[in-house]
Amino acid sequence: MKVLVAVKRVVDFNVNIRVKSDHTGVDIANVKMSINPFDEVAVEAAVRLKEAGSATEVVAVSIGPDKASETLRGALAVGADRAIHVQTDVQTEPLAVAKLLRAVIERETPSLVLLGKQAIDDDCNQTGQMLAGLLGWSQGTSASALVMSDGKLRITREVDAGTQELELVLPAIATVDLRLNEPRHASLPNIMKAKKKPLDVITPDALGVDVAPRMTILEVRPPLQRQAGKKVATVGELAAHMKLATEAH
């Protein structure tokens, strides 16, 4: 079975982002970029399926500007076999990404597509579900466990009240939660080898997909800052403040 895994290049999760002073967006010039943490887990899951003999090939896909190829090289370095870069400078919305991925999937015909449950920049949590809808495939979102059995996918989902288990008919879309696995680090020899692995670059036009945004960002504002608080010296003082706060309701 072929597994496709979608990855996104985002501002590193440790960066304290700043809103531009003209409120047109977030200042991401000169900040550290990395693979979206959830996508890192998805790549690891795909590579483990290959190591377990369930997957025969792992194809990594990313949609974005020139530098998204670096993110793909990272996926190749931890075990993806080849990569596809859909190159565009448009700020693609999840719907456009899902349509581009559908076009790639129609060419590649994987049995399983793995994505992160959300990207830590737009915090949308949409792409996997949209892709499943466009293809008419089954979907398992926020997966914390994946098991292949009898040609079906047993998936454990993290849900509000605990966990939920589903059985999905293949082909299927799964989005992964951080709890699914601990991603490995790429070794230096594997980083070198990854430079020789195939990386195809295509454009949205070649895939016949219109990526024009449906939404306009009118303004980006910093959140309200909280007033500075105070420190108390004793538990007694702390208890008094807490008592007041709970009585206020």
Place this chain on the structure above:
Amino acid sequence: MAALVLADHDGVQLYPATRNAITAARQMSDTVHVLVCGDACASVADETSSIDGVAKVLLAQAASLKELLAENVAPLLVELASDYAYIVAPATSNGKNVLPRAAALLDVSQISEISAVISADTFERPIYAGNANAIVRSGDAKKVITVRATKFVPARSGASNAPVHEIAWNGDAGVSAFIGNRVSAGDRPDLTTAAVVISGGRGMGSKEAFGLLDSLAQGMNAAVGASRAAVDAGFAPSDTQVGQTGKVVAPGLYVAVGISGAIQHLAGMKDSKMIVAINKDAEAPIFQVADIGLVGDLFEAVPELTAALAHAR
């Protein structure tokens, strides 16, 4: 044109976040209908019909709608969508699972986890773990929207008695099957709606130490939450995680114990009315958002606090 809210429920009761989504929908449209679907959920439809501002309840009961599997619920939403300008759901695990699938089938972009309705086509939503708020205008004819519950007051049950219309539906995509749920046992209030939340982090050191927080929570009728570090270490179940990718809470009082205050954790609790932090590290980032901080050993402070609050009653 009207707004349709997808109710989230467990088959017996409406999940409270649905009420917050109804409030948001009323800011979009004067006419709000609620879709209650599942395999047996008539009691949920009855409960919904008494909520102020709900003009009509649509009830769809079918075996295929059990557990709100997205593959089966999304086509139903699409079928109903022609009568509505807004398709709305609370940003719960069910809402987040189903709505984007319906949006794609309708060929519209979804607006996730809105924090405010600015106008008929313009909404505010947090991005970058809540470190920025984007004001977005949707150009789609139909708006598909999930709602961040903590940003809207819950719609109350009143004297209203909206009609319940049964919808015949037997569609089944047949590509997924529900196997089972494992629900975390707990008698504490629901984390997302509790007036007081007490959360522990890596500093708790062990699963057993969370018992200290349980004792404190017991006396305050509080819910117990956790940071990702505490969940990853196995100190607390994953459905108690508060943060960017866990639950978002905004209680009257949030008590962070042994939590450093990473960006991803703050994203889930910084709208709390009062934040209290107990941490032995005076430089921990949590103190930058805490209204009241105590620098000290939680293993001494928490039992002392539990006793002090019990004594005060």
